[in-house]
Amino acid sequence: MGNDECKPVLVSRRIEAPAADIFKLLADPERHPEFDGSEMLRPGASNKVIVGVGDVFVTKMYFAAMGDYEMHNRIVVFEPDRCIAWEPGNPELARNGSRWRFDLAPDGPNATVVTETYDCTDSPQEVRDAVDNGNAWLTGMTKTLERLAMRCATL
Numbered sequence: 001m002g003n004d005e006c007k008p009v010l011v012s013r014r015i016e017a018p019a020a021d022i023f024k025l026l027a028d029p030e031r032h033p034e035f036d037g038s039e040m041l042r043p044g045a046s047n048k049v050i051v052g053v054g055d056v057f058v059t060k061m062y063f064a065a066m067g068d069y070e071m072h073n074r075i076v077v078f079e080p081d082r083c084i085a086w087e088p089g090n091p092e093l094a095r096n097g098s099r100w101r102f103d104l105a106p107d108g109p110n111a112t113v114v115t116e117t118y119d120c121t122d123s124p125q126e127v128r129d130a131v132d133n134g135n136a137w138l139t140g141m142t143k144t145l146e147r148l149a150m151r152c153a154t155l
Contacts, residue, residue: 008119009134013145017152019081019104019112025151026084026102029057029073035151037143045070053078057086077101097123098131114148116141 015022025031029047042060050057055075062068070091076099077085085101101117118134118141120127131137 006121006123006128006133008117008121009138009141010115010117011138011141011145012113012115013142013149014107014111014113015145015149015152016111017149017155018110019106021152021155022104022112022114022148023081023084025148027051027078027080029059031151032059035144035147036140037145037147038137038140040140042068050075050078050084059088073100096127097121098127114145116145 025035027050029045029050030043033041033043040061040063042062045058045060047057048055053075055078057073057075059071059073060068061071071088072091073086073088074095075084075086077083081104083101083103085099087095087099089095098118098120099122101119103115103117105113105115107113118131118137120131120134128134
């Protein structure tokens with residue numbers, strides 16, 4: 001399969017919270033395990049709040065086939081209250097061609113449509129195969145937005 005056959009996958013949800021409140025959670029890597037729907041993120045990485053493109057944050061991860069590992073994520077898009085995206089890689093910051101992105105679109109004064117996107121179109125074939133062109137993440141992405149909505153309800 002060529003890259004032209006692989007398209008980004010995305011999930012959207014309307015969340016009853018202002019975009020600024022949601023963005024604050026997304027920009028704080030320490031909070032990510034609270035709403036991670038993949039259940040792969042683990043607490044314990046020491047990170048500062050993200051403030052711009054080029055920042056790097058670490059995620060402690062667990063996957064049965066790999067055990068415990070870390071990902072080093074470089075911020076590639078940072079638009080406060082609108083969009084944040086990162087590219088994961090190993091500790092040497094070698095990228096695998098994938099990208100995670102959250103877009104926030106205000107929907108009234110106290111609600112936001114949040115869209116999470118996973119894009120592996122620039123990944124090697126073995127990465128695309130391993131995640132079924134991103135389709136393997138759709139259930140986890142849906143759960144992430146559900147948990148993010150629940151977290152926002154307690155703010």
